[in-house]
Amino acid sequence: MPTLWDPTEMWAMWIDQNPDHCPRGIVVMPDGHISMRSIRGMQLIKRRNPRHEAVEQHRMQYLFLAAQLFASPSAYWHALWRLHVTVVPGQSWAPCACLIANLTIDNLV
Numbered sequence: 001m002p003t004l005w006d007p008t009e010m011w012a013m014w015i016d017q018n019p020d021h022c023p024r025g026i027v028v029m030p031d032g033h034i035s036m037r038s039i040r041g042m043q044l045i046k047r048r049n050p051r052h053e054a055v056e057q058h059r060m061q062y063l064f065l066a067a068q069l070f071a072s073p074s075a076y077w078h079a080l081w082r083l084h085v086t087v088v089p090g091q092s093w094a095p096c097a098c099l100i101a102n103l104t105i106d107n108l109v
Helices: 008-017 036-048 056-071 075-083
Strands: none
Touching (some): 036 056
């Protein structure tokens, strides 16, 4: 199984070869096509997931808001635009360190 840091293409090949072990949230079309967008979304959400020491209620709050952010195809883009945020190239991931009790979708962007 690939790691969260492996390229989306590697994940797609692995899922194609191991369809019974497809992670939750990954979209596989009836024709077998695997959504690269859903793989990237899964990686983004899991990389930012609060540390393991976080209270389960806080982890669930994070996942609920992350799901809301990506449930609509344009919600993430609109949040970036509304907050005047620019996504820079490269990957610098760290677990979410916000106060999760008051977490909002804007904190995730």
